[in-house]
Amino acid sequence: MNILLYGVPAGLAGEIAGRYGLKVVNSPDKFDAAGSLMLVPPISAPRYLLAFYNAMLRHEDDVDAVIICGIESCGAASTVQYCTPPGKFFSLNNDMDEEELKKELCQLLDALFAEGNQINL
Numbered sequence: 001m002n003i004l005l006y007g008v009p010a011g012l013a014g015e016i017a018g019r020y021g022l023k024v025v026n027s028p029d030k031f032d033a034a035g036s037l038m039l040v041p042p043i044s045a046p047r048y049l050l051a052f053y054n055a056m057l058r059h060e061d062d063v064d065a066v067i068i069c070g071i072e073s074c075g076a077a078s079t080v081q082y083c084t085p086p087g088k089f090f091s092l093n094n095d096m097d098e099e100e101l102k103k104e105l106c107q108l109l110d111a112l113f114a115e116g117n118q119i120n121l
Helices: 010-020 046-058 077-082 098-116
Strands: 002-006 023-025 036-040 065-069 089-092
Touching (some): 002 010, 010 023, 010 036, 065 098, 089 098
Parallel strands (some): 002 036, 002 065, 023 036
């Protein structure tokens, strides 16, 4: 499973990666076959936004979820949402403290991992 997080504190992202056995990467180009978590930094420069967009397009089949915490604080939210495969974009409220955010993220990821482990007959 390859997950991208935006608006999540780095410490919490690392904790989430450890909990789900995901390798922390800094680009969709570095996704790991065993599963990865990328903490997307704030992107404001058009050049970096374009590079991120192109990397997402190259790896759209590998992306399992893009989760933005505080979509209103993400200046590139529309671009990030646009380059996310359909049905794989999620947003969480940013009015939560870190413990509440962790709980919400874990509930969402538990559901995604359970869905990914189902056998289609």
